[in-house]
Amino acid sequence: xxxxxxxxxxxxxxxxxxxxxxxxxxxxxxxxxxxxxxxxxxxxxxxxxxxxxxxxxxxxxxxxxxxxxxxxxxxxxxxxxxxxxxxxxxxxxxxxxxxxxxxxxxxxxxxxxxxx
Amino acid sequence: xxxxxxxxxxxxxxxxxxxxxxxxxxxxxxxxxxxxxxxxxxxxxxxxxxxxxxxxxxxxxxxxxxxxxxxxxxxxxxxxxxxxxxxxxxxxxxxxxxxxxxxxxxxxxxx
Numbered sequence: 001x002x003x004x005x006x007x008x009x010x011x012x013x014x015x016x017x018x019x020x021x022x023x024x025x026x027x028x029x030x031x032x033x034x035x036x037x038x039x040x041x042x043x044x045x046x047x048x049x050x051x052x053x054x055x056x057x058x059x060x061x062x063x064x065x066x067x068x069x070x071x072x073x074x075x076x077x078x079x080x081x082x083x084x085x086x087x088x089x090x091x092x093x094x095x096x097x098x099x100x101x102x103x104x105x106x107x108x109x110x111x112x113x114x115x116x
Numbered sequence: 117x118x119x120x121x122x123x124x125x126x127x128x129x130x131x132x133x134x135x136x137x138x139x140x141x142x143x144x145x146x147x148x149x150x151x152x153x154x155x156x157x158x159x160x161x162x163x164x165x166x167x168x169x170x171x172x173x174x175x176x177x178x179x180x181x182x183x184x185x186x187x188x189x190x191x192x193x194x195x196x197x198x199x200x201x202x203x204x205x206x207x208x209x210x211x212x213x214x215x216x217x218x219x220x221x222x223x224x225x226x227x
Binding site: 004031041042043044045048050056091093098099100101102104105106107108109110 | 147148157158159160161162165167205209210211212213214215217218219220
């Protein structure tokens with residue numbers, strides 16, 4: 001595909017359940033980011049993957065959150081034992097180079113997660 | 117502490133009018149500053165990226181300015197259209213791979 005895709009677009013889950021969110025970055029992009037955006041708030045950095053390097057997980061809010069990136073392409077963000085405060089839009093972005101060198105960051109449409 | 121602050125929080129203008137959005141940052145070191153447009157329910161889309169040496173950059177009816185001395189940036193929208201209704205987010209890249217995001221300005225264009 002031409003852009004970053006995410007699935008599902010919407011997810012409603014019960015408190016305590018696990019969820020998996022998927023991101024397909026632009027082909028060839030080595031960098032992949034996950035962000036969270038609560039209603040009316042700015043983007044909150046979660047995790048960063050760059051090539052085959054160990055990911056930077058410093059933004060993950062708790063050990064209930066984890067992410068992996070298989071084969072340097074598709075990424076999955078997993079939230080275990082979901083809580084109501086996890087409700088937000090989860091955005092994925094990819095770029096072909098480091099953002100400090102002014103490479104464009106391309107975003108997917110996001111997954112809206114609602115925990116009831 | 118690295119921060120990006122935007123003003124106003126929200127703005128309503130009539131179609132065809134111009135407007136200017138403000139961004140102040142305290143990010144150090146500084147690599148570049150970006151403006152994004154985010155439509156409701158969509159991911160952000162890049163409008164401009166400026167490095168330290170660039171004072172102004174245009175993208176159609178959007179013109180961004182950067183004053184690296186005062187750590188201020190502005191986004192000017194000329195001849196606004198209904199499709200300009202969105203959130204506009206100022207983002208600063210520091211010395212690593214992370215981006216520092218502002219909370220955005222919500223712009224509403226009324227016919």
